[in-house]
Amino acid sequence: MKPRFNIISLTSCTGCISTLISLDIFPQFLERIKINYFLFILDSDDIEECEIALVEGCISEETQINLIRKIRKRAKRVFALGTCACFGGILSLSNSKKAEPLSNHIEIDGMIPGCPPPSKFFGNCLINLVGNKDIILSEKNMCANCPLRGSIEINSHIKITKINPNPEEIRLGEENSECFLNNGILCLGPITRDGCEHKCIKMGLPCEGCMGPVSKDFTSNVVNFLSLIELSQELQKYTGIYNRFSKPKINR
Amino acid sequence: MQKIVNVCTRVEGHGEVKIMLQNDEVSLANFEFNVYRGFEKFLIGKRLLDIPKFVSRICGLCYASQAIASCKTLEDIYNIEISEQSIYLRRLLMTAELIKSHSMNFFFQTLPDLLKIFNISKNTLSPYELIKFNPQLTSNLYDLIKFGNEINEIFGGRSVHLISIVPGGVIYSPSGKLILLSQKYLQKALTIVEWIIEDFIKLFGNQIPPEDFNLPNTICLAKNNHGIYDRYSGSLSLKEDKNLIEFEAQNYTRYFNKEINLRGIDFFFENKKNVIVGPFSRYKIIEKYDFDKINTYLEYFNKSWTNNLLFINFLRLLEIYIESYKCIQILGEPSLNVRKYLPSFKSIKKNEGIGVIEAPRGTLIHNYHINKNNIIDEIKLFIATEFNIPLLNQMITKYAQELFDKTGDIKLVEKEVQMIIRAFDPCISCATH
């Protein structure tokens, strides 16, 4: 029997869903499964029982808490799809709204991180899910396979003055072989999980951490990392760094 | 008074139709959303050059449009001209986004309605039935989505929330080989969309669309670059019947505005007519596409179509054709294939900036204000779907009233009004920014 899927969006930009539909394996994926619930493409009435629920978006409203519990109850396995569902995502920048990851309210069986999840990685995750296997995430950080090969020691000699190169300073491929941290630019590679094929770094921009931390909580990892290096006065207060993709656990 | 709420299906995002019943009559039907995220609020105080990548996350379908409108706004504040190469690349990324967005909407969301409306299928086809309905059409539409996606990946670095779009232009990285591949994709897209257009004509060309879907008298709003189809450059235009007004974006408050922290756009037209944006307005404002072939295709549709909401489905296909064609030319431009550095953002020249483009669903305006310390203190985003909502509600109310009068079947009304909503192709993610 084909595995039944519920594909659901909470508070999101729908980018993970649109990435899913654009994957070159999406037609085969549709054939190998049975869609029970997927409002984007199907007239569905209620969330029925299924083998796998893929949930995009964070929890920002009280009403979504009951919804996510129902999703959990009716699914054998639940997976958080995208950085919003895994860690809270972009809405973490808001002071007035909650941006909770699914795991604040239910147990999840795995996650597909990324904003959006990188296509190749996403495709492999789907193949695993259809085959009733788990999703395997890399245990390495971004630096491990970084094309800039930064065998850099993380200490207070690293002085960060920028979170991005200025537009005119952006350098690509052969033009740049220096780790961003050595140039005073904040790269979250050391605490971020490998798996995106260094997409930003290859475009001359530092890692922003969208794949999430290699271990444990997002924000505490960022804070720990920043406490080891020297951050300019101006940047120390900038919430755009700390709350880029997640909030500290206490005020999610 | 009785209130009936129904969740919309086959739309992008979470929206509901609310129908009010009073004395056994429909008094109002409204398309509504419950969740607002508050981007206009939480972006205040953020670093100016960070805004584009944040606003990209407003929408996973209009990501390039959002980011580019934002970059244009910053370039206005810093008075920066971007290179010809960057303009080409922005157009290319916008086209790839449009191909994806229009194709997804056509296949998964509106095609099942069209087939049912014209009695080609008895009931609304599920995705599985749809795939089997015409396998060649299916694989052609999948291919279009794939081509759009691949071009975004090649030139943008990702399928959505493109990395290469930054203030000052587009980071250019693809190899010659990938450019050739993109050219091939677009050439194939052109052949495919031609086939789909002809199929559309075969299926629907000699039918008469239902009058319930006729657009009432409206005011069209779109960008206008000397009457040429262009979603990136130009001023803005309003058009009602034959009367056309052209104006520069910075004067928009003469015609419409919005209150900070309040939902919706206020229009200042004396005749209180509603506004429409998107492919329909783009077409009405330019009157003629600059392609003979396209104009021949248009001749298949008589007056009963050209003022009908369902006609927009056809216009979306034409836009895919026109833009694929133009982008093949862009990819052959010699000035595209050189590594260029981006301009520097040294000093702020104005305390306010405006950036306008045509997103796939219509006019998108970003307007930022900065204070004395050069910190952003006010953000206004005018989103295509927000422009269309009053008209959409006007149409679904009328439709619901008449259908309920005729049938007395509220369940039917709940389902059928959604066809109008889908024909508008609302972007709920954008509208709930």
Ligand code: SF4
């Ligand atoms: S993770 Fe990113 S792409 Fe996915 S829904 Fe959230 S903001 Fe959109």
Ligand code: SF4
């Ligand atoms: S810090 Fe960033 S640039 Fe440096 S090695 Fe790690 S991932 Fe690469």
